[in-house]
Amino acid sequence: MTVISTEDANPWRSQWHLRPDTVYLNHGSFGPPPHPVQAEQRRWRSELDAQPMDFFCRRLEPAWFESRGVLARFLGTRPENLAMVDNATYAMNVVAASFPLQPRDEVLLTDHEYGAVLRIWKRACAKAGAEEPVIAELPLPAESPGQIIDAIASRITDRTRMIVVSHITSPTAWTLPVAEICAMARRRGIAVCVDGPHALVQLPVDLDALDCDFYTASCHKWLCAPFGSGFLYVSPRQQAQVQPPVLSWGRLPPTEIRTWDDDFAWIGTRDPSAFLAIKPAIEFIESVGLETFRQKTHSLARYARQRLVELTRQTPWIPDSMDWYVSMASVPLPPGNAAQLQDELWRQYQIEVPIVDWKGQRSIRVSCHLYNDTKEIDALVSALAELL
Ligand SMILES: Cc1ncc(COP(=O)(O)O)c(C=O)c1O
Numbered sequence: 337m338t339v340i341s342t343e344d345a346n347p348w349r350s351q352w353h354l355r356p357d358t359v360y361l362n363h364g365s366f367g368p369p370p371h372p373v374q375a376e377q378r379r380w381r382s383e384l385d386a387q388p389m390d391f392f393c394r395r396l397e398p399a400w401f402e403s404r405g406v407l408a409r410f411l412g413t414r415p416e417n418l419a420m421v422d423n424a425t426y427a428m429n430v431v432a433a434s435f436p437l438q439p440r441d442e443v444l445l446t447d448h449e450y451g452a453v454l455r456i457w458k459r460a461c462a463k464a465g466a467e468e469p470v471i472a473e474l475p476l477p478a479e480s481p482g483q484i485i486d487a488i489a490s491r492i493t494d495r496t497r498m499i500v501v502s503h504i505t506s507p508t509a510w511t512l513p514v515a516e517i518c519a520m521a522r523r524r525g526i527a528v529c530v531d532g533p534h535a536l537v538q539l540p541v542d543l544d545a546l547d548c549d550f551y552t553a554s555c556h557k558w559l560c561a562p563f564g565s566g567f568l569y570v571s572p573r574q575q576a577q578v579q580p581p582v583l584s585w586g587r588l589p590p591t592e593i594r595t596w597d598d599d600f601a602w603i604g605t606r607d608p609s610a611f612l613a614i615k616p617a618i619e620f621i622e623s624v625g626l627e628t629f630r631q632k633t634h635s636l637a638r639y640a641r642q643r644l645v646e647l648t649r650q651t652p653w654i655p656d657s658m659d660w661y662v663s664m665a666s667v668p669l670p671p672g673n674a675a676q677l678q679d680e681l682w683r684q685y686q687i688e689v690p691i692v693d694w695k696g697q698r699s700i701r702v703s704c705h706l707y708n709d710t711k712e713i714d715a716l717v718s719a720l721a722e723l724l
Pocket residue numbers: 364365423424425426449450453502504505506531532533534554
């Protein structure tokens with residue numbers, strides 16, 4: 337069993353209440369919130385439980401829209417372009433259910449998209465009688481953003497209506513050139529939905545400048561907001577056709593529904609504290625400094641990549657550059673059972689890290705947040721040296 341003391345070495349670690357028996361290198365899947373965010377969520381929950389009528393009928397809407405305003409500023413867009421929804425999955429479902437596909441239309445994704453996103457679009461295409469989603473295979477290894485754009489462009493046909501592309505990919509942790517992809521799609525009159533949960537904080541996200549049609553994300557990954565907080569961005573040119581999957585009052589009466597996003601505010605009685613604690617999450621990460629965050633976590637991810645390459649003698653699929661990866665490093669592993677290795681790392685060494693089985697290739701994806709440090713990477717490498 338590996339118990340690592342990281343308290344002294346890392347000034348940020350004390351901001352999290354992480355289990356001391358665990359080496360947590362999977363912020364990319366589930367990112368725990370730091371203390372100030374947990375405290376603010378608890379405060380909202382207590383207010384709700386102490387006087388629900390006052391909370392729901394008078395306090396909630398102003399707080400909801402204030403939180404959305406802070407998020408919109410962080411994302412470089414106007415609040416009216418954002419709906420706060422539970423997570424990226426919810427947001428992607430809204431896009432797929434609202435986007436008007438006709439029989440024989442095509443939706444284009446890359447082979448690095450999140451598995452559940454592919455399922456969502458398969459169902460939407462089948463329902464509409466459209467073609468099965470078209471999958472653009474990205475070059476492996478990849479050397480330039482131009483190759484990525486060419487690989488996507490080569491699968492566009494006159495029936496392509498929508499391109500769904502990750503800002504940072506899930507199985508491989510690549511940063512994709514989404515601005516160039518959006519520009520290329522706009523020239524051809526094709527909509528783009530960017531799947532962005534890993535990009536918040538790791539990359540500057542400036543939605544108005546990006547000018548995609550849709551952007552879906554979870555704030556409970558790198559932004560460290562509470563679990564169950566995410567958003568859907570919809571460009572003004574697409575807003576008229578977006579429909580909420582769950583229809584309720586939208587805005588509590590007597591306020592009337594005026595814009596598309598109103599319908600996403602009240603979707604039935606529930607605990608909205610996760611959304612109200614987005615604001616302290618942004619304040620927390622801004623108090624660290626976004627550039628400081630990126631430099632620190634990238635140098636750790638780079639250290640992980642180098643040490644894993646030394647161990648495995650495998651060649652990574654992307655160049656060693658911050659243009660290609662920031663806080664998550666992915667390194668191929670020798671062939672073998674991915675699920676078993678992940679399980680052994682946890683059971684024998686208390687290390688949480690995803691071992692990915694992607695297109696028949698085994699790899700490891702190491703997430704580095706502010707609370708991680710090199711001792712944890714060293715522990716991972718020692719464990720792998722015994723297990724591989
Ligand atoms: C690229 C990508 N898209 C979507 C999701 C779904 O995120 P969530 O489970 O927060 O909805 C994930 C989750 O890891 C992801 O990596």
